Structures are given as structure tokens and as C-alpha cells.
């Protein structure tokens with residue numbers, strides 16, 4: 543018995559090519575017409591359709607085919623657990639700022655409306671200062687919570703050591719450690735700002751971007767930019783100056 547994942551979609555790209563997208567694993571595959579015909583039948587639950595062994599093997603490897611629906615649920619639960627752990631381990635607060643919802647491109651898959659792109663409204667400096675104050679306040683609270691959590695964990699560990707009979711408080715490694723990895727942790731960014739939109743690096747946003755970098759520098763925050771890269775040269779100077787805290791993607 544086999545089961546074709548319900549977390550998949552087909553998008554016709556041309557008369558000969560179709561995009562097969564697996565939202566469970568993130569796999570994306572371009573398939574030809576005969577393969578699309580087989581996959582459509584599998585998606586409809588027709589497991590008796592003739593499917594060549596090599597295609598079946600590929601579909602299994604790419605996470606489209608499962609032995610049963612229960613196996614698919616297991617994989618979903620596993621991925622949920624991994625995401626939960628990653629979120630729990632993330633101790634630094636992250637904030638998203640959209641300087642504008644406008645953009646100089648019109649990508650076909652864009653989820654922002656054309657009206658927002660056309661309007662191209664940019665946030666004012668007053669609005670930005672309001673956002674930055676709110677980030678400061680939220681960051682202060684997050685730090686307090688993290689300190690309380692760390693203190694509670696420390697006390698719990700000490701209690702556990704005492705109960706186990708191996709308390710060595712004066713030799714405690716956690717207090718004295720000067721290792722490279724601890725040094726790296728101390729240097730680690732204290733928070734993150736993500737610039738999103740629209741296109742955050744439009745020339746019209748320059749003052750806003752400069753102020754955001756100034757803020758990030760003062761507080762040792764990392765800056766992520768989701769950009770289409772079309773104006774990257776206009777921002778080359780500021781990006782270079784802040785190369786150690788930048789992370790750009792699209």
C-alpha cells in the first residue's frame with residue numbers, strides 16, 4: 543500500500559513542463575507530461591496506476607510517497623517537534639520592520655497587492671522612532687525573562703548537584719569558563735532586525751535604513767534583509783560598513 547502526500551501541488555509552467563511542489567519537505571521538481579499524468583492519478587488516490595519503479599523510488603526519496611497516511615503523519619509530527627525545539631532554543635528576540643510595502647518589481651507570485659506597490663508609501667521617521675522605542679521596551683522585557691529563566695535553571699542545577707552529592711561550587715566550570723565557544727557566545731548578537739516589505743532597499747528608504755543600522759549597531763543586533771537586490775549597489779557603502787552584522791536573502 544502506498545500513499546501520495548496531500549501536502550503537494552502541481553503548477554503548469556508550459557505545455558510540456560509542470561512544477562511539482564511538496565510543502566511538507568520543501569521539495570520542488572519539474573516534471574514532464576507523462577509523469578504529471580501519473581502523479582495526478584496518484585494525487586487522486588488511484589494507487590493502481592502504472593508507475594515505473596525508478597519514478598516510484600524518486601517520489602519516495604523526495605517525500606511524496608509514503609507507505610501509509612500514518613507514516614506521513616509521523617513525518618509531520620517529527621518536523622513539528624524539530625521546529626518547536628529550534629524556536630525554544632532561540633534566545634535572542636527578532637523583530638521585523640517593513641519600511642515600505644512598495645516595490646520596483648511585480649513578481650507574478652508576490653503576495654502583496656499591486657496597489658500597495660504602486661502607492662509605495664514609506665514609513666516616516668516618527669513612525670520608525672516609535673517602532674524602535676517599542677523594540678527597546680520589548681527587548682528589555684525579553685532580557686528580564688531570559689535572566690529569570692537562567693537563574694531558575696542555575697538554581698535547579700545546583701540543587702540537583704547537591705542532591706547528587708557532587709556540588710563543586712568553587713570549581714564551577716559554568717562560572718569560570720574562558721573557552722573560545724563561551725567567548726563567541728558573549729560576542730553573539732543580542733537581537734535581530736529583519737527588513738522586509740515590499741522592497742526595503744528602495745532608494746527612497748535610505749534615511750530609514752541608515753537609522754535602523756545606527757540602532758542595530760548601538761544595541762549589537764544582527765540585520766537580515768529580504769531584498770530583490772536590484773538597488774544593492776546604491777546601498778553598497780552602508781552594507782559594507784555593517785558587513786559583520788548583515789545577512790541578506792530573497
Ligand code: SF4
Pocket residue numbers: 645646647648649651652653654739740741769770
Ligand atoms: S521583489 Fe518581492 S516584494 Fe517585489 S514584487 Fe517581487 S516578491 Fe513582491
